[in-house]
Amino acid sequence: MSDVITANNLTLSYDKEEQIIKNATFSIKKGDFVFITGASGSGKSTLLKSFYGSLPVNQGSLIVGGLDMVDIKKDKLQELRTHLGIVFQDYRLINEWTVERNVVLPLWIAGYSDEVQSTQAERLLHHVKLSGKEKKYPLELSGGEQQRVGVARALAKNPFLILADEPTGNLDDYSSNVIWDLMENACHQLDTTVVVVTHRIPAVFNIRYRHFTIDENGSVYEIH
Amino acid sequence: MKFIKTHVSLIFPLVAILLGLEFFIVFDRTTDTYQKSLQNGYSMMVVAKDEMSIDDFQVWDRHIEQVIEVQKNKILERLEMNENPENKKSFEASLPNFYSLKLDGYLTLDELNKVKVNLEKSDNILKIESFQSTYQSKYELFAFIKFSFHTFIVFMSIIGFFLIVKQMEVWNFLHAQRMKVMEIFGASLFLRSKVLMTMAFVDAVIAALTTSIVFYAIQNFWIKNSQMEIVKEKINSVFMMTDILILLFASIILVMIAVYIVIINVKEE
Numbered sequence: 128m129s130d131v132i133t134a135n136n137l138t139l140s141y142d143k144e145e146q147i148i149k150n151a152t153f154s155i156k157k158g159d160f161v162f163i164t165g166a167s168g169s170g171k172s173t174l175l176k177s178f179y180g181s182l183p184v185n186q187g188s189l190i191v192g193g194l195d196m197v198d199i200k201k202d203k204l205q206e207l208r209t210h211l212g213i214v215f216q217d218y219r220l221i222n223e224w225t226v227e228r229n230v231v232l233p234l235w236i237a238g239y240s241d242e243v244q245s246t247q248a249e250r251l252l253h254h255v256k257l258s259g260k261e262k263k264y265p266l267e268l269s270g271g272e273q274q275r276v277g278v279a280r281a282l283a284k285n286p287f288l289i290l291a292d293e294p295t296g297n298l299d300d301y302s303s304n305v306i307w308d309l310m311e312n313a314c315h316q317l318d319t320t321v322v323v324v325t326h327r328i329p330a331v332f333n334i335r336y337r338h339f340t341i342d343e344n345g346s347v348y349e350i351h
Numbered sequence: 352m353k354f355i356k357t358h359v360s361l362i363f364p365l366v367a368i369l370l371g372l373e374f375f376i377v378f379d380r381t382t383d384t385y386q387k388s389l390q391n392g393y394s395m396m397v398v399a400k401d402e403m404s405i406d407d408f409q410v411w412d413r414h415i416e417q418v419i420e421v422q423k424n425k426i427l428e429r430l431e432m433n434e435n436p437e438n439k440k441s442f443e444a445s446l447p448n449f450y451s452l453k454l455d456g457y458l459t460l461d462e463l464n465k466v467k468v469n470l471e472k473s474d475n476i477l478k479i480e481s482f483q484s485t486y487q488s489k490y491e492l493f494a495f496i497k498f499s500f501h502t503f504i505v506f507m508s509i510i511g512f513f514l515i516v517k518q519m520e521v522w523n524f525l526h527a528q529r530m531k532v533m534e535i536f537g538a539s540l541f542l543r544s545k546v547l548m549t550m551a552f553v554d555a556v557i558a559a560l561t562t563s564i565v566f567y568a569i570q571n572f573w574i575k576n577s578q579m580e581i582v583k584e585k586i587n588s589v590f591m592m593t594d595i596l597i598l599l600f601a602s603i604i605l606v607m608i609a610v611y612i613v614i615i616n617v618k619e620e
C-alpha cells in the first residue's frame with residue numbers, strides 16, 4: 128500500500144521562537160482512517176494546515192500525495208488542492224454565495240457544467256440532511272448547519288484525501304453520526320484516506336481506525 | 352445602494368484621471384496650430400553679401416528650416432527706383448541679398464539668440480534683424496498656461512490615484528474571504544479574480560464612456576457657442592472617436608493594475 132502522507136522529523140512553527148509540532152515521524156497509507164486528538168492549542172489544526180500546504184515546513188520532510196511539501200511549486204500545490212477535501216474548524220463558507228454554490232465549489236473550480244453542479248449539490252445536501260436549504264446563504268444557517276455544508280463541500284469531488292478539522296464540533300449526536308457515517312463510507316467504499324481532528328472519538332465506530340495524539344510538547348504519538 | 356456606492360467610488364476617481372488625460376491630449380492638439388502660428392510669426396531677416404542657399408545657412412545653425420529669398424526687384428519697387436532701367440540694373444547688382452528665415456521648432460528666447468550669434472559668425476552675413484518682443488510675451492504666456500494646466504492635471508491624477516487605492520482596500524475587505532477559500536480549494540488565479548476583474552472591467556468601461564460623453568458635450572455645446580477662436584477653428588479635433596479607444600485602454604490598464612495589486616495582497620492564513 129502506498130503512502131499518502133509521510134512525515135519525517137517534521138517540525139512546524141509560525142515564528143522562530145516557538146515550535147508547535149516537533150520532530151513528528153509517521154506515515155499514513157491509502158485507505159487509512161486517522162483520528163488526531165490533543166489538548167486545545169496543542170497544534171492539531173497546525174498539523175493539518177501543513178498537509179494542505181497552508182503552512183510551510185520548518186524542518187524535516189513532508190510528502191503528501193507523492194509531492195514534497197518542502198519546496199512545492201505553486202502550480203503543483205494548486206493541483207494537489209483540487210484533489211483534497213478540507214473541512215475547516217471555522218467552516219469558511221463563502222458568505223455571498225448560496226449554500227448550493229458553496230457545496231459544489233470544488234466542482235466549479237474543476238469546470239463541471241452547471242447541470243452536474245446542481246444535481247451534485249442536491250445529492251450532497253441530501254446526504255448532510257440539508258435538503259431544501261439550497262438557496263439559503265451561509266449566514267442564514269445555524270452554526271451546525273454551516274458545518275455540515277462544509278463537510279458536504281469537502282466530499283463533493285470524491286477527494287483521495289479528506290482533512291477534517293473538528294467536523295462535528297458544533298453538532299448534536301444525531302448530526303455527528305450522520306457525518307461519521309459519511310466519512311466511514313468514503314473510506315470504506317472509495318478507499319479514501321481520512322484524517323480527522325476531534326476532541327471526542329465516537330463511541331461506536333464501524334471501521335478500523337488509527338489514533339494519533341499530540342502532547343503538550345508538540346510531539347506526535349500513535350496510540351494504536 | 353451598496354452596489355452603486357462601491358461602483359461610484361471607483362468610477363469617480365477613474366473619470367477624474369481620464370478627464371485629465373483627455374484634457375491633456377485635447378489641449379496639445381487644439382493649441383498645436385496656435386503654437387505653429389507663433390513659430391511662423393517669428394522670422395529673421397538676414398542681409399547677405401553673396402547669395403546663400405538653405406545648406407549655406409544650415410552650416411551655421413541647424414534650427415533653420417526654410418529660407419525665403421526676398422526678390423530684389425520687389426525691394427526696388429518699394430523704393431520706386433524703376434524710372435531708368437539702366438540705373439535699376441546697376442543698382443540691383445550692387446544690392447546685397449535679403450532672406451527671410453523660418454525655424455524648425457518652437458524655440459525659447461535663449462535658443463533664438465544662439466541662432467543669431469551663430470549666424471553672425473558668418474562673414475557673408477551683414478545684418479540680422481528679428482522681432483522678439485511680441486514673440487517673447489506671447490510665448491511666455493503660452494508656456495505659463497501650458498505649465499499650469501499640466502500641473503493641475505498631474506495633481507488631479509495623483510488624487511484620483513489615491514482614491515483608487517482607497518477603493519482597493521474596500522475591495523480587499525469585500526473579496527479577500529472568498530478568494531482565500533477558493534485558493535485553498537485549488538482555484539487558479541484567474542478563477543479567484545474573475546469577479547473582481549469583471550467588476551473592474553465594467554467600471555473601467557463606464558468611466559471611459561462617461562469621460563467621452565463629457566468631452567462630446569464640451570465640443571458640441573460649449574465650444575461651438577463660445578468665442579474661443581483658437582479652439583473653434585479646430586473644433587473637430589477637440590474630441591475624436593479614436594479618443595474613446597485611448598480612454599478605454601488607459602482606463603482598463605489602470606483598473607487591471609489595481610485589481611492585480613489587490614489579488615497579490617490576499618494571503619491565505
Ligand SMILES: Nc1ncnc2c1ncn2[C@@H]1O[C@H](COP(=O)(O)OP(=O)(O)OP(=O)(O)O)[C@@H](O)[C@H]1O
Pocket residue numbers: 141147165166167168169170171172173174216620
Ligand atoms: N496563525 C497563527 N499565527 C501564530 N500562531 C498561531 C497561529 N495559529 C495558531 N497559532 C498557535 O499555534 C498553537 C497551536 O494552534 P492550533 O490551532 O494548531 O491548535 P489546535 O490544537 O487546533 O487547538 P484547538 O483544539 O483549540 O483548535 C497555538 O498555541 C496557537 O496560539
Ligand SMILES: [Mg+2]
Pocket residue numbers: 171172173216292
Ligand atoms: Mg484547531
